[in-house]
Amino acid sequence: MIRVLLADDEDLIRVALSHLLDLEQDIEVVAHAADGRAAVEQARRHRPDVAVVDLEMPALDGIETAAELRRAHPGCIVVILTGRGRPVHMSAALRAGAQAFVVKGAPASTLADVIRRAHDGQRYVDPALAAEALALPPSPLTDRELEVLRLTADGLDAAAVAGRLHLARGTVRNLLTAIRIKLNANSSSDAVRLARDSGWI
Template identity: 50%
Template sequence: MSIRLLLADDQALVRGALAALLALEPDLEVVAELGDGTAVAATVAEHRVDVALLDIDMPGLDGIEAARAIAAGGTGCRSLIVTTFGRPGYLRRALEAGASGFVVKDTPAGQLAEAVRSVHAGNRVVDPSLAAETLVSGTNPLTDREREVLRAAQGGSSVRQIAATLFLSPGTVRNHLSSAIGKTHTANRTEAALTARDRGWL
């Protein structure tokens, strides 16, 4: 019995390359490919997928939320994050969301196939250098609301615009931004948002 795989990546070239590489393995079969995370959980159920390989940065639903949706679906499918973004904060959030593994896209094909088999067998697979970095970097200090406000600030929105979008008062938004700036040890909200994003906290 081959291991049935789903690939979700918004870059068609990357998705195609991964599919071609994995198809060379006699025990692996790609049964579904998606360009965003929105339909991942439904497709997993429809195609009886064993392991879903998910990119993090996708439109609709990102890979971490797609992994959460798969875990909530109760199909027994396991998730393996395969991403360009080897950020410690992402690793921690992915594992908390129910992902079974986390590897970066420059992982050699043979190692990726082994990671798929290992995850399918019930093991947890994590890129070793990233695991060490995550231990050193510590936990995400931002509250859910601070993350929400920083995400809204990334596009250059004013305090008033952020307040309207999130249904908060401008004063509350300023307090959250101030707190996030302090926790990220930055000078302003733009730097705070960039730092938080680079650490995978958003």
């Protein structure tokens, strides 16, 4: 049996998914959670094989939950479920350790199949999102510049970004200037908007 934890802040969706998965002979739902922190606690308690985690949840979102689960219960495979996924979310989820990224509008049988595939070590991403990701223009920013811009998007100022990345403040200011030049942006907030619209952060 594949032991599954379901984490979604919408009770109706969580219960419906549980009923659907209980129809599968090789899948057993062993725990539920309504937010990311509860999902991590339930994973510690029940040691599921797979956690199906909603992207948008209180306390910890799905991406943060995936990263926490990797630390708290490394044997647990994470499948991200979302109603409004974008390529940038898919990329962030996979970087955080998720094995699969599924859109809620997929057929009911898809989730069970994805759980099995993820449990077998295979990756899965929604085909439409994957196609959209391939069509995105490549980012002109370096990995370090993207890192700085992500932290700026989270509301950190140059000093806080410097502290987080162990860089000098002047280095961060230079990186932000390079980002604005490359993106032809008028400000850091404009650069964040442009990068988000292009799916880079």
